[in-house]
Amino acid sequence: HMPRGGTLSCTAHWSDSDTLQQLNPLMLTHVHSLLHKCVSVCLVRCRMVDSIYRTRSLGVAAEGLPDQYADGKAAKVWQLYIGDTRSRTAEYRTWLLRLLHQYNCQRVLDVACGTGVDSIMLVEEGFTVTSVDASDKMLKYALKQRWDRRKEEAFDKWVIEEANWLSLEKDTSKFGPQFDAVICLGNSFAHLPDFKGDQSDHKLALKNIASMVKPGGILVIDHRNYDYILSSGCAPQGKNIYYKSDLIKDISTSVLWVNNKPHMVTLDYTLQDPDGTTELSQFRLSYYPHRLDSFTELLKNAFGGKCDHSVYGDFQTYTPSQKQIPCYFIHVVKRTG
Numbered sequence: 278h279m280p281r282g283g284t285l286s287c288t289a290h291w292s293d294s295d296t297l298q299q300l301n302p303l304m305l306t307h308v309h310s311l312l313h314k315c316v317s318v319c320l321v322r323c324r325m326v327d328s329i330y331r332t333r334s335l336g337v338a339a340e341g342l343p344d345q346y347a348d349g350k351a352a353k354v355w356q357l358y359i360g361d362t363r364s365r366t367a368e369y370r371t372w373l374l375r376l377l378h379q380y381n382c383q384r385v386l387d388v389a390c391g392t393g394v395d396s397i398m399l400v401e402e403g404f405t406v407t408s409v410d411a412s413d414k415m416l417k418y419a420l421k422q423r424w425d426r427r428k429e430e431a432f433d434k435w436v437i438e439e440a441n442w443l444s445l446e447k448d449t450s451k452f453g454p455q456f457d458a459v460i461c462l463g464n465s466f467a468h469l470p471d472f473k474g475d476q477s478d479h480k481l482a483l484k485n486i487a488s489m490v491k492p493g494g495i496l497v498i499d500h501r502n503y504d505y506i507l508s509s510g511c512a513p514q515g516k517n518i519y520y521k522s523d524l525i526k527d528i529s530t531s532v533l534w535v536n537n538k539p540h541m542v543t544l545d546y547t548l549q550d551p552d553g554t555t556e557l558s559q560f561r562l563s564y565y566p567h568r569l570d571s572f573t574e575l576l577k578n579a580f581g582g583k584c585d586h587s588v589y590g591d592f593q594t595y596t597p598s599q600k601q602i603p604c605y606f607i608h609v610v611k612r613t614g
Contacts (some may be wrong), residue, residue: 372592373460373497374402376609380495382457386449388442388486389465393419400431407452409440442469443478445485455491461498464605467564471540476575479565483579490580490612498576499607502590503566507532507539513602532566542566569606576610583614 373395377385383405387396390408392415399406410416419437426432440448472478490496505513511530533541543563567575569588577586588595590603 369592370398373398376495376497377404377458380458380493380611382494384456384458386452386456386459386489387461388440388445388459388489389461389463389468390419390437391415391463391465393422393437395460395462396435396437397422400435403431405434407436407438407449407456409438409445409449411439411441413439442482442485445482446488449489455494456489457491457494459486459489459494459496459498461486461496462607464499464501464564466498467500467503467542467567468562469565470563471565474535474540479575480578483575487576487579487610487612490610492612492614494612496576496610496612497607498610499605500567500572501542501564501605502569502603503539503542503564504568505602506530506542507566507568513604539566572606573608576608580610580612581614583612585611585613 377399385399385404385406387399387406387408388410390396390410391412393408396406396408396419408419410419416437416439423432423435423437436452438448466482469478469482486498487496502513510532512528528547529545531543531545532539533543541563542565543561545559545561547559573586573588577584587609589607589609590599590601591605592607593603595603595606
């Protein structure tokens with residue numbers, strides 16, 4: 278329920294079928310804590326149905342990183358949203374492979390492997406891949422792929438484990454020395470909330486991820502163009518570089534502001550079931566809206582300033598003055614010391 282004198286803030290596009298349902302206890306505690314701290318939170322273009330706003334599909338882990346796919350259903354629908362995996366990776370395969378070869382990378386750590394889309398591409402290309410994710414429901418799809426192709430030597434050697442960014446060094450200590458490359462693609466890092474309101478969890482997670490990169494190695498990490506989303510209230514128009522599904526019916530965008538600062542972007546996905554029926558599948562995911570400049574600063578600090586940094590827009594060289602608005606920003610950070 279709302280604290281006395283408080284208001285819930287959300288910039289949103291809602292369909293008539295939307296409902297605001299209860300949070301699980303972990304996220305409810307988090308939202309209540311935030312709202313009690315608020316001086317004011319403004320409500321803009323949002324149809325309030327209840328005083329409790331559910332920030333993600335039901336099923337969040339009780340400890341560790343919140344697993345937005347923990348109910349299993351969201352993980353299944355996410356597979357539909359991705360669409361054909363080979364079609365997805367074809368969009369950026371050449372760019373990523375060229376980058377990895379440019380830096381003589383062989384051992385790659387995928388710290389947000391999800392269902393294994395990017396990891397599978399790299400295993401097929403001959404890289405030695407270790408894949409981790411906080412969601413066991415997502416990992417089961419990657420594990421199934423490894424099992425189905427276990428007779429192929431590269432897949433038999435593919436390492437898949439559950440790991441938490443906030444304790445990554447401990448979780449990955451058995452994997453051996455640092456990696457030539459660490460990847461975190463598909464807007465994955467934005468899943469980590471700012472629990473304390475000071476981005477300390479973001480800083481810790483990025484420091485842990487950066488610690489996995491050997492000297493001369495690279496980190497490749499991305500996020501949506503939240504600068505545009507926050508200024509316009511919707512994602513940039515144009516082709517999505519990651520998701521190829523032709524089943525998408527609607528994506529609604531909501532922005533939660535706390536103390537006049539953007540705290541969370543929530544996307545509601547509606548997809549047509551592929552079995553030919555008229556039923557729709559719906560799920561909700563929430564993200565922290567990292568702005569380009571502030572996230573660049575976080576990355577540089579994670580490497581202690583000992584790094585070279587470059588940024589791309591939709592896998593093309595990016596310049597702030599360019600006319601084309603990218604859907605995603607991709608950061609490449611080389612450890613120099």
